[in-house]
Amino acid sequence: MPGTNLRLVFKGSSDKKVTFNYPDADSSAPAAQVKTLMQIMVANGDIFAEAPLALDSATFVTTTSTPVNIS
Secondary structure, three states, X not given: OOEEEEEEEEEOHHHOEEEEEEXXXXXXXXXXXXXXXXXXXXXXXXXXXXXXXXXXXEEEEEEOOOOOOOO
């Protein structure tokens, strides 16, 4: 079953990347909407164990899965 995830990447402390993946994302969402979401996450960063500090990138990742017959 194909699916689309939204992968948001932020700059963290000490040049670390902080990545969040959201399953079943709407890949038709405009870039401005994705950017606004990311900015809100940075503004509320204190709720995360590793707080995102700045925007880095966003990618819609589309995957397909193929069942494996193991019987």
